[in-house]
Structure formats: C-alpha cells, structure tokens
Amino acid sequence: MKNWSLHIICLAAFILTTSCSDEESQLNQGYEPTPLALDIPPLFEQNIIPPVIPSNNPQTVEGVALGKKLFYDPILSGDQTQACASCHAPQNAFTDNTALSDGIDGNFGTRNSMPLFNLAWNYNERFAWDGKELSLERQALEPVQNPVEMHSNWDDVIDRLSTDTEYPELFRKAFNTTTITKELAAKALAQFERTLISSNSKFDNYLLGQATLTPEELNGLDVFMQESRGDCFHCHGNPNNPLWTDNIFHNNGLDATFTDLGLGGVTGDPSDNGKFKSPSIRNLAYTAPYMHDGRFATLEEVINHYSEGLQNSSTIDPLMKKVDEGGVQLSNQDKADLKAFLLTLSDPSFLTNPDFTN
Amino acid sequence: MKKMIALLIVLSISFVSCGEDNDDNIKASAKTTFNFSHDWDGTAISTLDFENTAYTNANGEAVTMTRLRYIISDVTFTKANGDNIVIDGYKLVDVTNGDLTYNPDIEIPTGVYTNVSFTYGLKHEKNIDGAYTDLNSASFNVPLAALGGGYHYMQFDGKYSNTTVTDAPFNYHNIRAVNPGMPPVFPNQETFINVDLGPAAISNNTTFEIKMNVAEWFKTPNTWDLNTLNQVLMPNANAQKLMNENGQNVFSLGSIN
Ligand code: HEC
Ligand code: HEC
Numbered sequence: 001m002k003n004w005s006l007h008i009i010c011l012a013a014f015i016l017t018t019s020c021s022d023e024e025s026q027l028n029q030g031y032e033p034t035p036l037a038l039d040i041p042p043l044f045e046q047n048i049i050p051p052v053i054p055s056n057n058p059q060t061v062e063g064v065a066l067g068k069k070l071f072y073d074p075i076l077s078g079d080q081t082q083a084c085a086s087c088h089a090p091q092n093a094f095t096d097n098t099a100l101s102d103g104i105d106g107n108f109g110t111r112n113s114m115p116l117f118n119l120a121w122n123y124n125e126r127f128a129w130d131g132k133e134l135s136l137e138r139q140a141l142e143p144v145q146n147p148v149e150m151h152s153n154w155d156d157v158i159d160r161l162s163t164d165t166e167y168p169e170l171f172r173k174a175f176n177t178t179t180i181t182k183e184l185a186a187k188a189l190a191q192f193e194r195t196l197i198s199s200n201s202k203f204d205n206y207l208l209g210q211a212t213l214t215p216e217e218l219n220g221l222d223v224f225m226q227e228s229r230g231d232c233f234h235c236h237g238n239p240n241n242p243l244w245t246d247n248i249f250h251n252n253g254l255d256a257t258f259t260d261l262g263l264g265g266v267t268g269d270p271s272d273n274g275k276f277k278s279p280s281i282r283n284l285a286y287t288a289p290y291m292h293d294g295r296f297a298t299l300e301e302v303i304n305h306y307s308e309g310l311q312n313s314s315t316i317d318p319l320m321k322k323v324d325e326g327g328v329q330l331s332n333q334d335k336a337d338l339k340a341f342l343l344t345l346s347d348p349s350f351l352t353n354p355d356f357t358n
Numbered sequence: 359m360k361k362m363i364a365l366l367i368v369l370s371i372s373f374v375s376c377g378e379d380n381d382d383n384i385k386a387s388a389k390t391t392f393n394f395s396h397d398w399d400g401t402a403i404s405t406l407d408f409e410n411t412a413y414t415n416a417n418g419e420a421v422t423m424t425r426l427r428y429i430i431s432d433v434t435f436t437k438a439n440g441d442n443i444v445i446d447g448y449k450l451v452d453v454t455n456g457d458l459t460y461n462p463d464i465e466i467p468t469g470v471y472t473n474v475s476f477t478y479g480l481k482h483e484k485n486i487d488g489a490y491t492d493l494n495s496a497s498f499n500v501p502l503a504a505l506g507g508g509y510h511y512m513q514f515d516g517k518y519s520n521t522t523v524t525d526a527p528f529n530y531h532n533i534r535a536v537n538p539g540m541p542p543v544f545p546n547q548e549t550f551i552n553v554d555l556g557p558a559a560i561s562n563n564t565t566f567e568i569k570m571n572v573a574e575w576f577k578t579p580n581t582w583d584l585n586t587l588n589q590v591l592m593p594n595a596n597a598q599k600l601m602n603e604n605g606q607n608v609f610s611l612g613s614i615n
Contacts, residue, residue, distance in 0.1 A: 047488060048495040123495065225501035226538075227531075227592045234513075238499045240488035246497045271409035315409070318424050318515040318527030321589055 031176050033060035038120060041199035043207060043242045051120035051194070057137060057187045059194060062173040067192025069170065070185055072358040075160050076143075077150035084143065084189070087113040090357045093283035093350060094196060099294025103148040110260060112294035115287045117198040117350065118280065122247045129276045129292040131249055132266045136190035141182055154182040161185070198282055198350040199242060206344070207239055213344060220341025223334050230306065230328055230338060234319045235278045244282050244345060249275040250317040253310035253327075254291060262292065264315075274315050285346035299339050307335060384561070387465035391565040392433065392476075394451045394458045395612060396426070399573045405456045412519075415576040419518040419584050422525075426453040426572070427498070428512035428532075430553075431480050435466055435560075436473040443467070448480065450496060470559045474566065478605060479511030479550030485534055500533050505592055506542040508534060511550060514575070518584045528588040530575060532605070535598035545595055549602040555611040567612030574608040575601070 036059045038051060053059060070076065071084045087101045088094040094116035100108040111129055119127075125135045133139035143149040144157060161167040161180045168178045175184050205211035213221070223230040225238060235252070237244040249263040251274040258264075264273030276292045290296040296305065308326040310316070321328045330338065350356070396403040398413040403423075412420040431448035449460035479485075487507030488494060500508050514530040534550070537543045555566065576582040580600045591597040 047491060049491045121495075222503060226504055227501075227529075228538075228590045231590075233499075233501060234497070237497050238501060240494040240499045240502075241497050243495075312525075314525065316527075318517055318529060320527065323527065 033062040033174055033176065035059065036061045036064055038194060039197060041197060041204070041242070043199060043204055044121070044197075047240050047242055048121065049123070052123060052125060053120060053194065054135070054137065057190060059191050060174065062170070063175070063188050063191040064195055066167075066170045066174040067188035067190070068356075068358075069166075070189055071192055075164070076152060076157055076185075078152040078156075080160075082150050085358065087143075087149070088116050090353075091286065091351050093117060093198070093286040095287050097288065099289045101149070103146070103151060105148075105151055107148045109146075109148045111292055112289065114279070115283055116193055117196045117283065118243055119196065120194040121243050124247060126247070126249075126277070130262045130266050131277060136193055137183075137186045140186035140189040140193075144182075157185070158182060196350075196356055198347045200349045201282065201345045201347040203239075203341075203344040204242070204347070214340070216337045216340045217344050218341075219334070220337035220339065223330065223338045224341055229334065230330065231319065231321055232281075232306075235317075236281050243280060245278045245280040247277060249277055250319070251275045251313065251315045252278075252306075253312070253316045253320045253323065254295070254305070256311040256313050258313075260293065271315060274313060281342055282345045283347060283350065284342050286351060299342060300335070303330065303335050303338055306330075385468050387467050388560050389465050389563045390433070390445075390462060390560070391563070392430075392449070392460040392462075393565060393567050393612075394430075394453075394460070394570065395567055396453055396570045396572055399571060403453070403572060405454065408454050413573065415518075415573060415584070416578075416581045417576065417583050419520045421516055421518050421528075421576075421584075423514070423516040423572070424454075425513060425515040427451060427496075428453075428514075429479055429493075429498075429509065430460070430568075431477045431484060433460075433462065433476045434474070435471045435558075436475070438470070438472050448484070448490070448493075450493060450498060466560065468560050468562070470557070472557050474555040474558045476553050476555075476568075477550050478553055478609065479532065479534075480509060481550055482534065482548070485509060485550075500592070504538045504540060504542055506534060506536045506544060514572075518588070520585070522585075526584075526588065528584050529591060530601070531592050532601045533592055533598065535595040535602070536593070537595050538593040545599075547599060547602070549598045551602065551605050551609075553609045558614055565615045567615075569610050569612045570608050571610070572608070575604050578604060578607050580604055 038053070038059060040051070074080045074083045076083065087096045089096055092115070095113045099112055100110060101113045102108055114129065119136060127133035127136065127139045133142060141154070144152050144154060158180050167180065171180050171184060172178050174188055202211050206213050224232045235246055235250055237246060249272065255274060258274040261273045263275040264270060284299060288297060290302050296302045306327050307330040310320055310323050310327045312323050316323060408423050412422050415421050427450060429448050429450055433445040435443040443466050445462045445464060447462055451458060485508035487502050488499070493499070493509050498509050498513070500506065500510060510531055510533055512532040515528070517525040517527055519525055532549065535545050535547055537545060555568070580603055582604065587597050
C-alpha cells in the first residue's frame with residue numbers, strides 16, 4: 001500500500017514538472033548557452049546608465065551567432081533574395097545608401113533605412129523613425145512580413161528554417177529547443193543587434209586623450225555646443241553623452257505640412273505630427289542620405305537646412321532657433337567647421353569589425 | 359507538505375511585515391516621498407496640457423508648454439538644535455512625461471523638524487560636469503567649454519503668441535549664471551534656490567506634496583517679457599539672475615501625509 005502512494009506521488013511530481021517545461025522540445029536538461037557580456041566601451045561605462053537587456057533574452061554566444069546568421073540570410077524574405085543586411089549593410093553603418101528602401105518586389109517604402117548601432121542604449125525602447133516599434137525583439141518581427149520590405153510570412157520562414165540543414169541545431173544551441181518560432185528568431189536577431197556597438201571615432205579618442213582635433217573641428221564642436229551658435233546639443237547630445245542622440249521625437253522644421261505624420265501617426269495626437277526620432281550623429285560619413293525620407297544627399301544640405309531652411313509649422317520644436325529667419329544663420333566657415341566636427345564622430349573600425357560582418 | 363508549511367509561514371510573515379506601517383509601533387526612522395505637482399496660478403497642469411493648453415502670463419502673452427523638466431536636490435531636515443539631515447541626492451522632475459515622484463533611498467529619523475527644505479537646481483559643489491550618469495543619459499548637460507559645464511537646473515520650452523507674433527519659440531533654460539567665454543567666468547551670485555517648506559513632524563513614512571506655480575516664473579518680481587527674453591538665455595547671465603529672482607516664489611508646500 002505504501003508503495004502505491006509513493007508511486008502516485010512520484011507520478012504526480014512527474015506530471016507537475018513536465019507540464020511546466022516545454023514538452024519534448026526541452027532536449028538537453030543540463031545544457032545552458034554561454035552567457036556573453038556586452039562589450040561596453042569605457043566612455044559609455046563612465047558616462048551613461050547601463051544598456052537595456054531584457055531579462056527574458058540574455059545575451060549568449062550562441063544566440064548572437066544565430067542572430068548574425070539570420071541577419072545576413074535572405075532565407076527570411078519571400079523570394080529569398082533579401083536579408084536584413086540588404087537595407088542594413090555594414091559598410092554603411094548598417095543602413096543603406098538610397099533615400100527610400102527597396103523591398104523585394106522593387107517597391108520602395110516611404111522611409112529611409114536606419115543605421116543600427118548602440119541600440120541597447122535606447123532607454124525608452126521606441127524604435128523606427130516614428131517610435132512605432134516598442135522593443136528590438138518586437139521590431140525584428142516586422143520587416144519579414146512587411147509587404148514593401150521582405151514580403152514574406154513567418155509561417156513560411158519557420159518552415160524553411162525548420163527544414164534547413166543548419167538552423168535547427170543553431171536554435172538548439174541558442175535556446176535549447178529545436179522548435180523554431182518567430183519569437184526565438186526575433187530574440188536571436190535582437191541579441192546580434194545589441195552587440196553592434198560603435199564608439200571608436202576620432203572624437204572618442206580625443207575624449208580619451210588619444211587624438212587631437214584640428215582648430216576647424218574644435219570650432220565646429222563649439223558651433224554645435226553653443227546655444228548662441230548652432231545649438232545642436234539639446235537634441236543630439238554632448239561629450240558627456242556618447243550616444244549623441246536623445247532618442248526623443250522632435251519636429252526639426254523639415255516641412256510646413258506633413259505627408260508623413262511620424263510620431264503623430266502612432267499616437268494619434270495631432271501635436272505629435274511631423275515628429276521623428278533624433279538620429280545619432282555618429283557615423284554620418286557612411287549613412288547618407290539623411291532624414292527620415294532621405295531628402296538630403298549631403299551633410300552640407302543638412303547644415304543649410306538648420307542654417308537657413310527651417311519650415312515653420314504648429315509642431316516645430318521650440319528649440320529650433322530663428323525660425324522666422326529660416327534658422328541659426330551660420331557663416332560659411334562655421335558651416336564647414338561644423339561638418340568637420342560631425343565627421344569626427346565617424347568610426348571606420350565599426351564597418352569592418354569581423355564580429356559584425358558576414 | 360513541510361515545504362508547503364514553510365511557504366505559508368514565509369507568506370504570512372511577509373503579509374504581516376507589509377502591514378507594519380499601520381501598527382502602533384513607534385518607528386525610529388521613516389521613508390520620505392516627494393510628489394511634485396504643477397499649476398498655472400491654481401489651474402492644475404497635467405501631461406495632457408503640454409502643446410495643448412494656452413495660459414496667459416503676467417505680460418499678457420498666450421503661452422503653451424512643450425517641455426518642462428527640472429532638478430531638485432539635497433532635501434534637508436533641520437532639527438530644533440540646528441542640526442541638519444541632508445538627503446544627498448537629486449531628482450530630475452520630468453513634468454512633460456509625468457515623472458513627478460522622488461523616493462530617496464535612505465530613511466530619516468522620526469521626530470519633529472523645524473524646517474524641511476530642498477535645493478532647486480544643484481549647489482555649485484554638486485554641479486559637477488558629467489558626474490551623473492542618469493542626467494547625462496537624459497542629455498541635461500550644460501556645454502563645458504564655453505558655458506562652464508554641469509547641468510541645467512530647468513529646461514522649460516514652449517511657444518508664445520501676442521498681437522505681433524504667433525507661436526514664437528522660447529527656451530527658458532535656467533543654469534548657473536555664467537559670462538561665456540574661454541574660459542567662462544562665473545559671476546558671484548548663485549542661481550540655484552533654497553526652498554523652505556516649513557516645519558514637519560515625522561512619525562511614520564511621509565509624503566510631501568510640493569507645488570510649482572509655473573506662472574510665477576514669468577511674474578514676480580520681474581514681469582517677464584518674452585518678446586525680448588525668449589531664446590539663447592543660457593549665455594545671458596542677467597537673464598539667469600532674473601530667473602533666479604522669479605524662482606523664489608514658484609514652490610510651495612501642498613500637503614504632508
Ligand atoms: C527593405 C529594406 C529593409 C529591410 C530588408 C530591413 N529593414 Fe530594418 N529598417 C528599414 C527602414 C526603412 C527602417 C525605418 C522604418 C520606419 O521608420 O518606419 C528600418 C528600421 C529598423 C530598425 C529600427 C532602428 C532604430 O534605431 O529605431 C531596426 C532595429 C531594424 N530596422 C532592424 C531590421 C532587421 C532585424 C531586419 C531583418 C529582419 C530588417 N531591419 C530588415 C529598412 C529595412
Ligand atoms: C529640436 C531637436 C533638434 C535640434 C536642435 C537639432 N536636430 Fe538634428 N535632427 C533632429 C531630428 C528629429 C532629426 C530627424 C528628423 C527627420 O528625419 O524627420 C534630425 C536629423 C539630423 C541629421 C540627419 C541624421 C541622419 O542620420 O539622417 C543631422 C546630420 C542633424 N540632425 C544634425 C544637426 C545639427 C548639426 C544641428 C544643429 C545645427 C541639429 N541637428 C539640431 C532633431 C534636432
């Protein structure tokens with residue numbers, strides 16, 4: 001009799017434990033993927049608060065490796081011709097060089113692709129130009145099914161990944177399961193994206209005492225930092241904020257009327273119309289054309305916009321100066337120097353880092 | 359089953375300990391919370407009012423707010439014998455985004471205090487360039503090279519209209535007064551503000567409501583003329599002095615609970 005009750009208890013315990021785990025997909029009880037700390041640059045460590053890494057998606061060696069493979073693999077797109085990297089290419093600091101991005105069917109979207117770096121420090125976790133994507137994990141689901149991007153659907157992609165010769169094993173290593181889901185694919189992509197850290201520009205080295213700036217670059221920095229000159233720092237940061245963006249949404253005076261509502265299209269609040277996320281001014285040497293619709297081909301055009309080209313509208317940010325005169329009215333010398341300073345924030349080593357390239 | 363009982367015990371203990379605030383025990387120390395509320399001459403301001411509601415300032419302009427955030431620091435409890443207990447820390451109050459509560463980590467001894475006060479802004483010795491990672495992350499810095507570095511005390515951006523202009527921008531940015539240059543020169547005056555809230559008896563965890571009447575920034579003693587003082591006020595030491603004078607009356611104690 002005693003034995004019976006013991007058996008029942010054992011059985012019950014067994015049922016309890018198994019029903020909590022992921023059925024038969026839990027292959028290897030003892031296995032854990034290898035934790036991988038983010039390689040946080042000293043200037044980030046010293047100056048800003050730690051990056052956002054969701055507790056349900058810790059960085060691992062195997063997860064990042066899987067994410068990287070997925071990022072470069074056209075298997076995610078409808079006709080298997082386009083990868084994330086098609087619009088987010090390492091040689092362009094993970095954006096592309098066209099104003100609007102070309103999807104697999106040759107249809108162009110309405111927005112300029114965005115460079116991908118230092119994404120783990122976007123503390124509000126609002127991604128895309130208009131903030132519509134609420135985390136990197138959720139963002140990664142979107143391009144695959146976007147009709148003007150990879151124009152696929154996740155069911156097909158999961159089928160392809162599941163029957164592939166390599167992916168099931170890579171998913172097992174990364175997440176200890178061979179049941180491939182879009183959520184796991186997105187987690188892996190997000191892990192890879194969080195490793196894309198750029199902090200090795202001339203300006204970083206200047207701050208670390210390992211490079212010197214020319215008088216022109218120093219004057220450009222002053223134009224950027226002085227409220228009475230360019231006043232760029234209120235939105236694009238300062239030497240104590242190595243992100244060089246506030247990751248907040250502003251209308252920087254591009255248009256008097258809006259064809260793309262930006263943040264307003266997401267919140268439904270008309271006072272958000274025409275607001276877009278301030279981009280980081282790192283790596284501008286590689287990320288032309290500029291702005292959410294890629295309207296400016298060169299940095300000269302960008303600077304002319306802030307100097308003379310502002311368009312007034314009801315939602316223009318009050319940090320825009322001298323709107324009635326078109327902008328901050330920089331001299332030709334100041335414009336050239338501002339450009340020279342901006343370019344000191346470009347990091348060539350980021351483009352060729354073997355951890356990031358295919 | 360043993361585990362179950364242990365769990366129940368743990369649970370009941372934690373329930374009991376949660377109820378501690380309400381029992382009759384005299385506490386030796388208590389937590390303090392500071393809630394900041396904002397109004398325009400008595401009309402409450404909420405996040406929804408930003409970029410929506412127009413207020414009339416003392417000079418007669420219609421003002422809408424786009425962004426309002428400011429620092430308070432060094433909350434201080436003064437005893438009858440003059441001793442001070444200073445909560446060494448600061449809070450960036452972000453009115454635009456409804457981040458209005460300061461919960462200092464440390465507890466203060468219970469008892470009767472003759473005054474509770476705080477610093478609006480940062481005292482000079484605390485206003486250290488780049489020292490605070492959360493404020494750097496919020497891009498609240500003041501440029502180092504020409505304006506002396508440190509942090510904004512307040513960033514108040516908005517637009518104003520009157521008979522001659524419509525929705526003209528203003529940046530009422532309050533910092534340590536400075537005469538810009540290389541190197542910048544700091545005039546002798548302070549532009550942070552010591553705010554006295556008056557006496558308080560603290561016997562238990564206590565919440566202070568602190569009110570800011572935003573209209574006061576434009577009102578007393580200097581009727582603020584946005585037509586002349588609208589943008590680029592950071593390098594304007596005289597404007598900083600006027601802000602400091604007007605700031606003396608913006609804060610008041612709401613309630614103590
Ligand atoms: C057809 C081109 C294209 C492809 C393919 C593409 N993207 Fe993008 N990506 C864009 C565009 C355009 C935006 C801006 C979207 C917007 O604002 O609406 C963007 C934005 C992003 C962002 C937001 C960055 C930020 O700072 O807010 C991330 C992250 C991103 N893409 C990752 C990916 C990943 C991962 C893939 C592959 C699964 C991918 N993208 C495939 C064009 C593309
Ligand atoms: C009020 C905030 C604000 C200020 C001040 C500001 N910017 Fe911007 N900046 C933005 C926003 C928002 C965008 C993106 C706008 C869009 O695409 O619709 C942007 C875009 C840019 C870009 C394009 C980057 C890219 O990757 O496309 C550059 C370069 C730039 N700004 C430089 C500057 C400079 C230089 C100044 C000072 C003269 C300045 N900004 C002042 C908010 C600001």
